[in-house]
Amino acid sequence: MTPGEVADLLETSGHAFANLLRGIPPEVALWRPAPSEWCVNAIVGHIIEAERRGFAGRIRLMLDSDEPQLQGWDQPKVAADRNDCDRKPGELLAEFEPLRMESLTLVRFLKPAQLSRGGIHPQVARLTVEDLLHEWIHHDANHLRQAYANVQAYVWPHMGNAQRFSGA
Numbered sequence: 001m002t003p004g005e006v007a008d009l010l011e012t013s014g015h016a017f018a019n020l021l022r023g024i025p026p027e028v029a030l031w032r033p034a035p036s037e038w039c040v041n042a043i044v045g046h047i048i049e050a051e052r053r054g055f056a057g058r059i060r061l062m063l064d065s066d067e068p069q070l071q072g073w074d075q076p077k078v079a080a081d082r083n084d085c086d087r088k089p090g091e092l093l094a095e096f097e098p099l100r101m102e103s104l105t106l107v108r109f110l111k112p113a114q115l116s117r118g119g120i121h122p123q124v125a126r127l128t129v130e131d132l133l134h135e136w137i138h139h140d141a142n143h144l145r146q147a148y149a150n151v152q153a154y155v156w157p158h159m160g161n162a163q164r165f166s167g168a
Helices: 005-024 026-030 040-064 075-082 087-110 112-116 129-158 160-166
Strands: 120-123 126-129
Touching: 005 040, 026 160, 040 075, 040 087, 040 112, 040 120, 040 126, 040 129, 075 112, 075 126, 087 129, 112 129
Parallel strands: none
Antiparallel strands: 120 126
């Protein structure tokens, strides 16, 4: 996929995350399917951190340096430190939307020669800008699906006999 096509998909998934936060009541945004699972807010918090640290952040580093050493990050610790399940959805929107806009600008202005620039990750070895662009799409889709699964799980007990339409 071209950077423009990637940016279009990231823009679409970004709108989906933002619209989901706008569209669900706060109690749904904060609800966890199980004590060890993320609420919708925490999913969006993870998207924010992954964008900063894993996608846009790494791409900027690869564009600024030749074959830099890329850092991993302790995702469970960062999620715990963010404590997003105790935040208001609007706070996450205020953090996410400008970040996604910056990222879209970065991706849209990538040149073909920049796609092969790379860096070395301690767990997976060499990654290129192009690798990260494609992973970014996959990552967004995976967590968007997770967020909507939370909403489905939240509404399930309230469906009454309509649950029978789902074959359960």
